Amino acid sequence: MAHLLSVRIYNSTEIYTALSSSKPPKFAKKTQQPNTAISPRRSGPAVPARKAQKLNLEVSPHRAVSAVRLMRIELGGAFADLLNEKGKGSGDNEMGYVERTLGFRTRDLDDRDLRLVTDVVGGTIRWRRYLDHLILSLCHDENTFGRMEPLLLQILRIGFYEIVKLEMPPYAVVDENVRLAKVALRPGAGNMVNGILRKLVLLKENNSLPLPKLEGNDRAQARALATLHSHPVWMVRRWRKYLGHGEAIKLMMWNNSDPSFSLRANSGKSFTRAHLSERLRMLKVPHELSPHLDDFVRIRTGMQIVIQAGLLKEGLCSVQDESAGLVVSVVDPQPGESIIDCCAAPGGKTLFMASCLSGQGMISAIDINKGRLRILRETAKLHQVDDVITTVHADLHIFAGHNQVKSDKVLLDAPCSGLGVLSKRADLRWNRRFEDMEQLKDLQDKLLDAASMLVKPGGVLVYSTCSIDPEENEERVAAFLLRHPEFCIDPVNRSVPPDFVTEHGFYFSNPVKHSLDGAFAARLVRS
Numbered sequence: 001m002a003h004l005l006s007v008r009i010y011n012s013t014e015i016y017t018a019l020s021s022s023k024p025p026k027f028a029k030k031t032q033q034p035n036t037a038i039s040p041r042r043s044g045p046a047v048p049a050r051k052a053q054k055l056n057l058e059v060s061p062h063r064a065v066s067a068v069r070l071m072r073i074e075l076g077g078a079f080a081d082l083l084n085e086k087g088k089g090s091g092d093n094e095m096g097y098v099e100r101t102l103g104f105r106t107r108d109l110d111d112r113d114l115r116l117v118t119d120v121v122g123g124t125i126r127w128r129r130y131l132d133h134l135i136l137s138l139c140h141d142e143n144t145f146g147r148m149e150p151l152l153l154q155i156l157r158i159g160f161y162e163i164v165k166l167e168m169p170p171y172a173v174v175d176e177n178v179r180l181a182k183v184a185l186r187p188g189a190g191n192m193v194n195g196i197l198r199k200l201v202l203l204k205e206n207n208s209l210p211l212p213k214l215e216g217n218d219r220a221q222a223r224a225l226a227t228l229h230s231h232p233v234w235m236v237r238r239w240r241k242y243l244g245h246g247e248a249i250k251l252m253m254w255n256n257s258d259p260s261f262s263l264r265a266n267s268g269k270s271f272t273r274a275h276l277s278e279r280l281r282m283l284k285v286p287h288e289l290s291p292h293l294d295d296f297v298r299i300r301t302g303m304q305i306v307i308q309a310g311l312l313k314e315g316l317c318s319v320q321d322e323s324a325g326l327v328v329s330v331v332d333p334q335p336g337e338s339i340i341d342c343c344a345a346p347g348g349k350t351l352f353m354a355s356c357l358s359g360q361g362m363i364s365a366i367d368i369n370k371g372r373l374r375i376l377r378e379t380a381k382l383h384q385v386d387d388v389i390t391t392v393h394a395d396l397h398i399f400a401g402h403n404q405v406k407s408d409k410v411l412l413d414a415p416c417s418g419l420g421v422l423s424k425r426a427d428l429r430w431n432r433r434f435e436d437m438e439q440l441k442d443l444q445d446k447l448l449d450a451a452s453m454l455v456k457p458g459g460v461l462v463y464s465t466c467s468i469d470p471e472e473n474e475e476r477v478a479a480f481l482l483r484h485p486e487f488c489i490d491p492v493n494r495s496v497p498p499d500f501v502t503e504h505g506f507y508f509s510n511p512v513k514h515s516l517d518g519a520f521a522a523r524l525v526r527s
């Protein structure tokens with residue numbers, strides 16, 4: 001039986017405040033829903049005003065935490081950083097959100113619960129389009145789905161994901177999610193979850209999930225694929241155009257797989273990869289050495305252990321994908337050089353470049369974002385590489401127009417769509433819009449022009465993105481070379497393994513081929 005230790009009424013503004021620190025969005029109306037019926041309105045309060053229960057031992061903690069975190073990501077604009085999800089060792093933090101949002105606590109999260117939260121939140125976000133298609137198919141009508149309360153929808157998505165993708169024992173999933181809906185919303189909501197989830201279980205047992213067929217014209221096929229692989233239609237169409245049907249599907253499967261992470265040992269603190277490997281062995285974290293980069297190790301599981309052991313906090317290592325590390329190989333920083341990192345924050349590449357300088361040389365780390373630049377500064381101090389880094393808070397366009405400085409090497413790690421990192425950034429696919437691409441390309445051209453002004457004769461300009469989109473990569477470089485005949489391509493064969501070198505001499509990490517994030521870099525020399 002639920003334990004009722006305290007009673008408090010929450011209103012919708014308070015609930016929103018619990019979800020996010022910024023002001024309430026349009027969905028948070030002050031109207032209250034009747035407590036017995038299922039509110040059909042998606043535009044109603046996030047959860048209805050309700051009585052708070054301090055401790056409820058009947059609700060499974062990972063589901064309560066997942067539901068609240070999903071609400072925060074979707075409605076409160078929180079950032080679905082899978083690493084943070086893994087890293088949030090503090091169950092207290094999570095339970096605080098549950099209490100402030102739903103009005104009750106469950107038992108504390110243990111390590112298994114934390115892993116489940118990561119899986120459920122990441123998976124539910126990734127598979128959202130697919131799950132919503134199934135939920136809509138099993139609702140009475142489109143209105144029921146279209147106006148469903150946000151919390152109810154999240155609970156259904158969790159249940160569908162657990163049954164269809166995690167293949168958890170279905171009737172336990174039904175019972176647990178029904179209980180969550182009853183306690184967090186009201187009995188009627190529990191009945192609805194029960195009805196829909198039970199229909200799903202039957203369909204799954206009979207192998208007859210209502211999924212779209214791949215037929216019709218290009219647009220219709222793209223829509224079906226977008227649902228089956230849970231991506232926006234515009235991405236599917238773009239990838240079918242650029243990569244072909246088969247590769248597009250492989251890419252979507254990669255984006256939907258569990259991300260793996262790499263760690264870079266921080267030589268700035270004389271902490272070598274051998275030291276890191278030894279520490280990981282002692283922590284029983286399975287890992288392997290990167291075949292491409294001397295300072296890197298790969299880990300598939302155990303990130304939470306690494307974080308709890310304090311390795312990141314002590315600055316002994318950083319989380320950095322090898323694809324990003326290889327961009328630094330393309331820059332090839334040498335002791336004594338002057339380097340400008342034009343879009344530097346939060347500093348992943350700046351710090352790696354700084355550690356390559358062995359205390360000699362200087363990196364000017366420019367960024368327009370003050371907060372992110374502060375993170376860079378603090379991390380540089382922690383990593384003991386701050387003696388070779390100067391941070392500059394500036395808009396690159398203005399900085400380049402007003403400064404006469406010219407450097408040996410200039411890195412422009414440009415703002416981009418991030419289409420190469422969708423496996424790690426589970427929510428990014430839903431936040432990125434087709435219209436963004438044109439704006440980004442325009443920004444990239446302008447930043448390239450500005451960055452080129454900072455390169456001294458004979459110096460090197462490296463343009464990089466974490467995108468796999470040719471329009472942000474090869475096409476931007478081609479357009480730049482037309483505008484700037486004083487630059488030419490310096491093929492990256494000497495900097496990265498041959499497998500990563502394109503026919504035009506650029507660096508390209510292909511998620512499907514290399515099992516790393518997608519990344520691109522061009523090395524251009526000024527005559």
Ligand SMILES: C[S@@+](CC[C@H](N)C(=O)[O-])C[C@H]1O[C@@H](n2cnc3c(N)ncnc32)[C@H](O)[C@@H]1O
Pocket residue numbers: 342343344345346347348349350366367368369372394395396397413414415416
């Ligand atoms: C892809 S991120 C850089 C990531 C970074 N290089 C790293 O490895 O951690 C792009 C950065 O460009 C910055 N940026 C965007 N427009 C800018 C501008 N006009 N001038 C300077 N920085 C800018 C953003 O604030 C953002 O931090």
